[in-house]
Amino acid sequence: MSTVAILGSGLVGQTLAAGLRDLGHTVTIGSRTGKEIDGWDGATATFADALSGADLAVLSVKGTVAEELVASLASQLDGVVVLDTTNPIADAAPTDGVLAYFTGPNESLLERLQAAAPGARFVKAFNSVGSGLMVKPALPGGTPTxxxxxxxxxxxxxxxxxxxxxxxxxxxxxxxVAARAIEPLCMLWCIPGLRDNDWAHAFKLLRP
Ligand SMILES: NC(=O)c1ccc[n+]([C@@H]2O[C@H](COP(=O)([O-])OP(=O)(O)OC[C@H]3O[C@@H](n4cnc5c(N)ncnc54)[C@H](OP(=O)(O)O)[C@@H]3O)[C@@H](O)[C@H]2O)c1
Known part of the structure; x- marks a missing residue:
């Protein structure tokens, strides 16, 4: 079992915090202030304090602030496996349901984060599915990918x-480098939601 720091107290952070705690991990949710979080009866802390003793972290902050936050936590993130759920969504309105990104096609936010905290062990994950399906997704098409x-x-x-x-x-x-392909999956995933308020789907890779 892991000691987990959830860096970000929004929907994603709370969802993965509850899912991981239910599996028996020791979980602390971190936020800027270390505030109490409605609906979470576990430990809360500042981002830095949540990382104390953690071997696993979930990065679940707004994409526009992720790089600066990670740089500020670089020494505490040394050696920690970080599940990076963030997306480089720009502060701009979507066009026909297509989100705007602040990264270009031949880079990714994950690579920027890895450069900002070289000792952290970042893994892109959970960025291209909604929080409602992150834990034990039950879909008629089977187990999503x-x-x-x-x-x-x-x-x-x-x-x-x-x-x-x-x-x-x-x-x-x-x-x-493969995050350059994974991060845009969030744009694809969001189009049915932003156009038709349809958010109940997940990707599955099919093979013969
Ligand atoms: N919502 C989804 O279903 C979904 C699905 C897949 C991926 N994602 C990605 O997951 C990440 C989290 O999404 P979310 O919807 O849970 O939350 P969000 O609304 O995108 O972000 C909320 C979090 O960002 C932090 N934050 C905001 N401004 C900050 C600043 N200036 N400095 C430091 N932290 C700041 C907040 O800190 P405090 O804790 O202090 O309030 C809070 O923890 C995003 O990058 C998003 O693109 C979201």
Whole structure:
């Protein structure tokens, strides 16, 4: 079992906090102020204090602030496996249901985060599904696929175990560069939601 720091107290942070705690992990939700969080009866702390003693973290803050936050926590993140749920969504309105990103096609937020905290072991995960389906998704089409990427093979393996325990199958796409392909999946995932308020879906990779 892991000691988990949830860095971000929004929908994603709270959902994964509850899912991981239900599996027996020791979970602290971190926020800017260490505030109490409605509906969460577990430990809360500031981002930095939540990381004390953690071997696993979930990064679940607004994408526009992720790089600066990670840089400020770089020393506490040393050696920690970080499930990076963030997306580089710009502060701009979607166009016909298509989100605007502040990154370009040949880079990713994950790579920026890895550069900002070189000792952290980032793995992109949970970025392209809604919080309502992150834990034990029950869909008629079967077990959905979580696409992951990150530079540290051991971290990807740890992440895969955690993700499978939360009810997913995992497609490991290799190094952090693959996040250039995974992060835009969030844009695709959001189009039915933003156009038709249809958010109840997840991706599945089919093979013969
Ligand atoms: N919502 C979803 O279903 C979903 C699905 C997949 C991926 N994601 C991604 O997951 C991440 C979290 O999404 P969310 O919907 O849970 O929350 P969100 O509304 O995108 O972000 C809320 C979090 O960002 C933090 N934050 C905001 N401004 C900050 C600042 N200036 N400095 C430090 N932290 C700041 C907040 O800190 P406090 O804790 O202090 O309030 C809070 O924890 C996002 O990057 C999003 O793109 C979301």
């Amino acid at each position: 979580m696409f992951i990427a990150g530079n540290d093979e051991g971290a990807r393996s740890t992440a895969a175990e955690v993700i499978v325990s939360l009810g997913w199958e995992v497609e490991d796409l290799g190094s952090a």
